[in-house]
Amino acid sequence: MVQKRNGATPHATPQAKKAKPTQPLAASPGPKRRGRPRAYQPDVALARALDVFWKEGFAGTSLDDLSAATGMNRPSLYGAFGDKRELYIKSYEAYRDRARQRMGEAFAADLPLREMLERIYAIALDMYLSGKDGPRGCFTVMTATSEAVFDPAIRDLVITGLVETDRFFARIFRRAQERGELPASADPQVLSHLASGTLHTIAVRARAQVPRPELDAIVKGALDLMCGAKAQS
Amino acid sequence: MVQKRNGATPHATPQAKKAKPTQPLAASPGPKRRGRPRAYQPDVALARALDVFWKEGFAGTSLDDLSAATGMNRPSLYGAFGDKRELYIKSYEAYRDRARQRMGEAFAADLPLREMLERIYAIALDMYLSGKDGPRGCFTVMTATSEAVFDPAIRDLVITGLVETDRFFARIFRRAQERGELPASADPQVLSHLASGTLHTIAVRARAQVPRPELDAIVKGALDLMCGAKAQS
DNA sequence: TGATTTATGTACCGTTCCGCATAAAAGTGG
């Protein structure tokens, strides 16, 4: 019951054979690859795989599911991404990349604290509630509550994601504090944990299909606390 | 990939045949049941099953796992609790019962707000971090992030659990407010969501094996915010 | 004692699972 998980995979990574013969960057269309061309685009296939994992979880997803979603058959999947676990890890990294990028854009917009946080939670809820068949929640939270217990590598990824989010919020609060938008007595770290916790609770509730207005209300209440409840009402 | 889940089970519940012939209450040793006596105690077997589900999740738990954990073989399991899904539901209810009881005891102690909350989070962390092989987090959060998406009945259970916790915290804050421990401007509902959110975030982090001191620090920061940061430092 | 009732233990069913072996296909390079 425990040893069925492969914490450290004995899998001889299938891409390791070709050292670096072609394509140092992704999707360079020019230089004429040698053999039969791929029938898929690695990045879109990975996005499809992420969709399935995100919805069904690792244990709930079969290779046939992934095969159907990506349009690739199992050997191609294996050749492109390695085994199921490696594909899951790559999917998670793709998820984090996407989230990081969207949150980075919001941060760069450099708005006043309250608007900034409103935008961030709007983006988060947008991700959590998206998916053509029902809301999916937060992939980091899902991974934490499932595979993170057994697999040290995945656990490290999850922790990295969690602290990255904490630090992101802390930076926002620190910046706001420097601008005088927050009292000097406020603790950016405590506020960042509150902000992350709000993210987690709406992710969990979204997954249980709590309707969006309720989630918005939770966010609004948290924002009132974080921003000092002044103005806006 | 979707229809493999059984939202409404066509399972003809195996206990339905005996209307209510014996044992209206649990474990009444006296009244002489008819056939071969059970080799297990239903409540302890259920607790063992909960342990496995809690750690491994629904999809990650096999009937062999459950059989090994409970000491019952599959037919006995089936006869006692129904199929895997029904056993999961019964396990979840057992979990909620246990949590409700422990939290109820804390509530009855009727302490000042801060001590009350400290005790509640101590109980929660105690549950989240328990388990002989690693922390397990919150079973409600785990169920929300996995089975709640597919199975309406399980989803309803999860939502019931979530709002029950929200209301529990709201009652605590309302009581504190009536006693003057909180300013009249405080919103018990907003605070209750913050309290639940803190529960969720430490559950997620516990599952990722964040060490207890960090979790304690997060709780302390949240308590400072909830209780107005006065005193205690 | 023998019939009946209930639970257990074994072993199996059909399905699904993951991974891979092997052959066909589709390109490039000579």
Add this chain to the structure above:
DNA sequence: CCACTTTTATGCGGAACGGTACATAAATCA
């Protein structure tokens, strides 16, 4: 046109899965 390389396609193999049939065991009732 023929090697060579890389990907796709088919499908197999062994294991694990959830669930159940069937025979056995252990108790009560008559």
